Amino acid sequence: MDQSTGTSTDFKPTLLFFYGTLRIPSVLKRILNLSEHPILTPAEITGYKIKLWGPYPALVKCEDPAAEGSVPIAGSTYNVTNQTHLQRLNTYEGANYTLESIVLHEISPETGERVAKEGNIYVWNGLPDILKDGVFKPEFFEKK
Template sequence: MTNQSAQSTEALDSNFKPSLLFCYGIDKTPSFLKRILRLREDPILTPAEIIGYRLKLWGPHPALVSCEDSTPENPSIVKGVTYRVTTEAQLQRLKTYQGTNYIIEPLAIYEISSETGEKAEKQGGAFVWNSLPHLLRDWGNNP
């Protein structure tokens, strides 16, 4: 790595702010995140859910999409976990894995206490489908 590229990486890292990421599908498994993020230990994950979204399938892969018919009386809920992304390198690894069909969309995440079951609203993001809708198919009852 040249001095200039080392400085660019440092500049990226100095602007990076740790953020909460909602994970669903295989992304919510500790072994997957540990491998993709090159972590030495299992990641700390917190049960969570988001409202106003649903899962569809792109081939065998889950794709998170906005759910237009979600209402307060009949909310569309997706369950998953949260992970705190702490470095620019982690974020880039996740973006590389997800590819260009997904973007990180800011959203409200409800973390669920494993001790009390209480929900705490937090701001974070999730990888949301950002490609052609006709490539997706329904995923039954949305696990």
């Protein structure tokens, strides 16, 4: 591990899709201890639905995406470039979430063009019966 950069020889930069509190720039900046606001790119995924764990969104895989309408979930992508940042994100998400690979679509803010990319998402890994239906309210977490 290179202590100055927080990287290890087996770490590969990864594109993460955020759909909840981590897509709020001030929250992500604080979690990663960044000096500037992070660069987030609009994106969306399908094949999942959002439930709530208290005020926090929890992504769960759709049993049958076609039957559930496969509604796109809006979010943002962020390129994690060092191991320390990934560890901080994993700690923030905790044991109730796990990383899964996914094909997502980044959306160009300038043109609206959708580009498919490989990335990772945090998916609910806790007890399913503690999740509720509802709408995530990001304003509850944004700094005023």
